[in-house]
Amino acid sequence: MTTGRRLWAGMRLLDRQLVSNDGVLAGCVDDLELTASDDGNDLYVTAILSGPGRLAYRVGALRLGRWLQQVHAAVAAPPRPEPSRIPFNVVADIGSHIELGCSNDEVGTASLERWARDHVVTHIPGAGIETQ
Amino acid sequence: MRLSDLLRSEVVDTNGRRYGTVEDVLIVQDGPLLLPFGAAFRVDRLIVGTRRVGTRLGYNREGIRGPWVLRALFGAIERRAHEIAWDAVVEWDGRTIVVRADAA
Numbered sequence: 043m044t045t046g047r048r049l050w051a052g053m054r055l056l057d058r059q060l061v062s063n064d065g066v067l068a069g070c071v072d073d074l075e076l077t078a079s080d081d082g083n084d085l086y087v088t089a090i091l092s093g094p095g096r097l098a099y100r101v102g103a104l105r106l107g108r109w110l111q112q113v114h115a116a117v118a119a120p121p122r123p124e125p126s127r128i129p130f131n132v133v134a135d136i137g138s139h140i141e142l143g144c145s146n147d148e149v150g151t152a153s154l155e156r157w158a159r160d161h162v163v164t165h166i167p168g169a170g171i172e173t174q
Numbered sequence: 175m176r177l178s179d180l181l182r183s184e185v186v187d188t189n190g191r192r193y194g195t196v197e198d199v200l201i202v203q204d205g206p207l208l209l210p211f212g213a214a215f216r217v218d219r220l221i222v223g224t225r226r227v228g229t230r231l232g233y234n235r236e237g238i239r240g241p242w243v244l245r246a247l248f249g250a251i252e253r254r255a256h257e258i259a260w261d262a263v264v265e266w267d268g269r270t271i272v273v274r275a276d277a278a
Contacts, residue, residue, distance in 0.1 A: 049215070051177055052198040074177035076217065085217040085260065086205045091176065100178035130215075131208035143210065 049136070051087070059139040060092060060128070062146040069151035071140060072096040075127065090133070090140070092151040093126030114150075117157035126151055179268055185222045185256075187275045188264060193256050194224035196271070200257075220271075222278070223255035 049055065051074060060068040073096045075089035095114050099107030114126055128151070134143040142149065163169050177199065185193040198221045205214030262277035 046213075047203040047215075048218070049201050049203075050198045050221075051201045051215075052181060056177070076175040076177060076180065078175070083261075084205070085175070087177075087201055087215040087217075088208070099176070102182070129208075131211045133211050 047136075055136070055140070058136075060090070060142055060149070060151070061139050062142050062144060062149055063134065064145045066146035068142060068146050068149045069093065072126075073100045087130055089130055090128040091126055092128060094154065096126050114154050117153055175268070180217075180220075180266075180271075183266065183269055183271045185220070185258065185271045185273060187273050187277060189275045191275070193222045193258070193273075193278060195222065197221045197223050197255065217260045219260060220258045221255055222258055 055071050055074065058071045060070060062068045069092040071090050071092060073091040074087050075091055076085045077088040078085055093111070093114055095107045095110030095112075097107075098110055111126060128142065128149060132142055132144050133140060135141040146152065180199055181196050183196050185196060187193070199217055200219040200221075201215035202218040203213045203215050205216040208214045256278035258273055258277045262273045263271055264274060265272040
C-alpha cells in the first residue's frame with residue numbers, strides 16, 4: 043500500500059462495496075471512524091463502519107442507529123461488541139471497491155443477515171434455503 | 175467520532191461568520207502505521223459550502239476532470255464553497271466546527 047495518497051473521503055470511500063479476500067461481498071462503507079491523535083491536533087481514519095445501524099446513524103436517525111447496532115452486536119456469532127466495525131489495517135486495497143485482507147467470516151458486517159437467515163427465513167415453510 | 179458527524183457539522187469562524195456545512199473531507203495517507211495496511215489516513219482539509227448539490231458532484235475537487243461545460247456550470251454553483259485546512263480548526267464539539275478567522 044502506498045503512502046501519501048490523497049482521497050476525498052465522502053466521494054471516494056462512502057458507499058463503496060467491501061469485498062473480502064474470499065471474493066464475497068461484505069457490505070458497504072457506511073461511515074468511517076475517526077480517532078484523534080494523542081495531542082488532539084490531528085484526526086485519523088481508524089476503521090470502516092458498516093451495517094444497518096451505521097447507515098441509520100449516518101442519515102440522521104441517531105437513536106434508531108444505536109438500537110440497530112445493539113441488535114447487531116447481540117446476534118453476532120461469535121458475540122462481539124462491534125461487529126460492524128472493520129479496523130482500517132485490514133484494508134488491502136482501495137479502488138472502485140474496497141478489498142479487505144480477511145475472509146467474510148472474520149468480518150461481522152453480515153451477522154444480522156446470517157442470523158435472520160438461520161433463525162427466521164429457513165424456518166418459513168418452503169424456504170428451500172440450506173444453511174452454510 | 176465519525177465521518178458522518180463531521181459531514182453534518184456547521185462551520186463558523188471565531189468572528190461568528192458562517193461558512194455552511196462540511197461537504198467533503200480530504201484525507202491524506204501520511205499518518206502513523208496501521209500494519210499491514212500502511213500509513214493511516216489523516217484528515218487534511220474540509221470542503222465547506224451551502225450548495226450541497228453542486229459540491230456533492232465533485233467538480234471542485236482537485237484531479238477531477240470532466241466536460242468543460244459541466245465544469246463551468248458546477249464551478250459557478252460551487253464558487254461559494256471554501257476549502258479549510260484542518261490545522262485551522264480551533265474547536266469541534268461534534269456539531270459545530272469553529273475555525274480561525276483567516277482560515278478560508
